Amino acid sequence: MKLSPRASSQLLAILEKDFRVEFREKTNLWVQLGFTIAVSIASAMAASYSTRPGDVGAATLGLYALFLSVFTGYSAFLREAYGGTLDGLRASPTERWVIFLAKSLLALAFILPQILVFTLVLKLFSGGLEVSWLPLLTWAGATSVFLAALTAFVSASLSYGEARAGPLLLLVLVLSLPYLKSSLAHLSDILNGVAPEAAGLLTDWLMAAGFSAIAIYLSEFILE
């Protein structure tokens, strides 16, 4: 696995194509953004009644991140599998891990901004949240990388199954629980104005990077 100039050019071509496809389906994008804002406002209202609003914010953001992963998983591989175009990618001389990396980066480009929008709206409408932005951005980066790799991995694994979209939610949930269990505790601290331990955030990043590396390696076999 080496990102040669040829592989880089194929990676960029797939990303450019995917962004074009996504941005031409504007309705989907607006619905997704609207839903993010709506859930975030609802979450902020619930948080404002709590003595620990950060806990409520962390719980709803964790749930919403799971939803985002499932939604983005459909864009990653399943839509291409349903449409037949995945065969065009696989028939081309593009290495399988390059296709996987491109899909993971696409997922990251959708998950990260929405997590940030969610947090921003949550802060605006809840009133009581004392957000430290640097730890929050560190957390959001790690979690987005993890969820992007996870959703691309699950989506790729299901691309050739008969059930396809059915088990997506379940698989995302099962595989993300160990990460989210520790990661959401750090988010809760951040949203409650408590400085999280640097070691905790570093662990989030290590888990995210480790999972991504394993997923990229396994993609060579999944997309066989």
Add this chain to the structure above:
Amino acid sequence: MPEAILEVVDVWKKYREEGPWVLRGVNLKLPERTAVAVVGGNGSGKTTLLRIAAGLLQPSKGRVFVAGLDPRDPRAKPLIGVVMHYSLLYDQLTVAENLEFYAKLYGVEDYDPNSDPVVEALGLTKFLERKASELSFGWRRRADITRALLHKPRVLLLDEPFTGLDPEGVDALAGILESHVSRGGSLLATAPKRGDLEPLKPLKVYRLRGGVVEAEPKSI
């Protein structure tokens, strides 16, 4: 006898462990500079055979070689062009964007759809700026064929290539495929009936029935 560019050796395929065999010991050789047809009814395994030859499916048993390489080997893929009965174009992109995208994947430098002779021969020029989803089946088919040819493959794998084309399109495609073979390329085309591939003459024909190749190659 020219060397075989594509060789299918005792290929068996079933999709599920307990499922039926879709292909049962298929042997087939595609010599260079030759057009070969595989005919067979619905469910006879034609598409499965093409997908295996294109490296999109792994055979349960047996081997396939494209210029001596496994078709799933990235070095073999630029040698293959494939047109399936379903389109490999993105609905949301224009025909030109689709072609440019695939040109980048195949490393075709400075590809310009406006100067692609296949685009012109198939009459696609006026549709280059139209989204793939806006094309009729026949025009989309033409765009798919252009996509499969843009990297100048040595082997073309065509699933029912003339389906959906009007007589003008059939003539244009037959001319392009003839020129592909005369330039040293090979092609393997499938259809339900021999008559469907008549524009590709001369051909050798394999008949696929129930996953088994029944007849020896012969001219039509």
